[in-house]
Amino acid sequence: MESAEKGATEKPPAPTRPRTRDAEATKARILDAAKREFAKNGLGGARVDVIAEKARANKRMIYHYFESKEGLFQTILENAYVDIRTAEQKLNLDHLAPKEALERLVRFTWDYYLKNPEFITLVNSENLHRAKHLKKSEVVKVYSRKFVSMVATILDRGAAAGVFRPGVDPVQLNITIAAIGYYYLTNRFTGAIVFERDLMAKDALEERLRFNIDTILRLVAA
Amino acid sequence: MESAEKGATEKPPAPTRPRTRDAEATKARILDAAKREFAKNGLGGARVDVIAEKARANKRMIYHYFESKEGLFQTILENAYVDIRTAEQKLNLDHLAPKEALERLVRFTWDYYLKNPEFITLVNSENLHRAKHLKKSEVVKVYSRKFVSMVATILDRGAAAGVFRPGVDPVQLNITIAAIGYYYLTNRFTGAIVFERDLMAKDALEERLRFNIDTILRLVAA
DNA sequence: TCGTTAATGCACTAACTGGTTACTTGTTAT
DNA sequence: ATAACAAGTAACCAGTTAGTGCATTAACGA
Known part of the structure; x- marks a missing residue:
């Protein structure tokens, strides 16, 4: 939910960070994709692989950030x-x-x-x-x-x-x-x-x- | 559900048949068990094996009578x-x-x-x-x-x-x-x-x- | 520059899942 | 009695599924 960059150490030249790695963005994409997938198919019917794909994230990330499907x-x-x-x-x-x-x-x-x-x-x-x-x-x-x-x-x-x-x-x-x-x-x-x-x-x-x-x-x- | 003995070899004296094989009864047991299982877990969450077990019927019977889980x-x-x-x-x-x-x-x-x-x-x-x-x-x-x-x-x-x-x-x-x-x-x-x-x-x-x-x-x- | 930490990706698995194959057994009409 | 058919069973299969182990890579502070 936070939007500003954390390391405001005067280095980042681009205001819109073109990071190749962005934890917050990945997390947000997962949440958005999961919301739609859970809403569409219910908890039992939702597929973790589908969520990962929709979020353009690796499935491993879901478990990294949220521990489990239920989490x-x-x-x-x-x-x-x-x-x-x-x-x-x-x-x-x-x-x-x-x-x-x-x-x-x-x-x-x-x-x-x-x-x-x-x-x-x-x-x-x-x-x-x-x-x-x-x-x-x-x-x-x-x-x-x-x-x-x-x-x-x-x-x-x-x-x-x-x-x-x-x-x-x-x-x-x-x-x-x-x-x-x-x-x-x-x-x-x-x-x-x-x-x-x-x-x-x-x-x-x-x-x-x-x-x-x-x-x-x-x-x-x- | 059935309780009576099977060896009623002569002419079926009881009008209520004490069959060891009873299509209608099996069907009814499957329907009852499935209703509870579907209600409890939803269509996606329900397990065909559980339904068969609850109904004290073989899983094959479900497919025999109802074609598919969705049927x-x-x-x-x-x-x-x-x-x-x-x-x-x-x-x-x-x-x-x-x-x-x-x-x-x-x-x-x-x-x-x-x-x-x-x-x-x-x-x-x-x-x-x-x-x-x-x-x-x-x-x-x-x-x-x-x-x-x-x-x-x-x-x-x-x-x-x-x-x-x-x-x-x-x-x-x-x-x-x-x-x-x-x-x-x-x-x-x-x-x-x-x-x-x-x-x-x-x-x-x-x-x-x-x-x-x-x-x-x-x-x-x- | 380098070491530490966090983010990411790939390949894998153990348990399941819906559905089926091949078979046995009871019932009934003749 | 018995042929023909319906009812019932167990083992099995191919495809999925949630969840992991481990190697790799980017970011960043010192």
Whole structure:
């Protein structure tokens, strides 16, 4: 994640280092390739050789940096959670009116899932494995607490202003906001067959987002 | 499974045949074992040898009856869909008042997911594979249409009676009913970490069901 | 300039995996 | 009884798979 060169000893003439060896860059390429491969095939279905090839790195490097296939998966999963929680914090919902804040959160969640489809697949894969990798992560817990309290604050402000009914559990609300977007997208393939619709058409996506915002606002309405 | 003696040499006196060789029983054991193995490890993670062992059948039998690992998966997936759709049809919602019918459907969906956790995992696995197995099934489509029209009827009846607002899309509603139960259960492992709660405790499950019923009724309320 | 350390590459393996070949044995209609 | 067929078995195979041992090479501080 660091970008600057470490040995700023006034020697490196080229600002963009044309290194033949670059640990950070290699690591980053591996992480990127692995994220896509794990998302596409799940932890069990992903192939280490394929990841190495996609990353234009030697397979040996994967074991050098990440110890094992599962170690690599764990890093990627942790990064994925930190990424979404960081993006959520940047929303600055405290400056908005409660209703607008909530609508913005629903919209953000939807857009994030749409733009980062690997997130959903990684989470699915992790749940198939009973969250044994995420369990080891302490960072994720810290970020999660901030996230829950963010929603709790919106609910409190809304209740105080009389626009939301009181007593809504922020955790249940969080789960519901995630659910109505997540389910639609993760099950879009079987859904297309069951409902005989193209669920990913532009207008279908817009309609679903509108429906979801409506669902959440009705749920908390005073 | 079989227990009786084999040497019933005369005319088969028992109508329930105590066969030492029983194609149907073997097939059924394979299906049952495979359902559990696929649900536990996904299509890619499931091992054919393990399925054979669990089913107390020879691996060759799997290929004899189901052609391939994917053929077996397809059969199981199709059965799973037919099972849930059949159970839904038996609910007889047309005899109930619209609100009660909807509540009963939400409750049924929740209970079904709880009692048949393999269903969720199988669907997840199938979506990872872009529904390529389900696509081949015609039965599923027929059953699905009946399911959608069932919900549409409830909505129409409710709107006519003035208890539901008009214009609610039955497909969006169906997706939402499934989503708020499905997401909670499939992501219960990562959810337990993120929200630092035991999501599967008895009272947590009851609370979630109440919340879900409330969500759906508020969504369609006039 | 040189020695140390980190990055990289190649070739290898031991265990698996889905699928098959070749065979034996039970069941049933005649 | 027995031929014909269905049910069942064990051993095996060819291709993969995650993971390693070891040699090589670049970077960099002294």
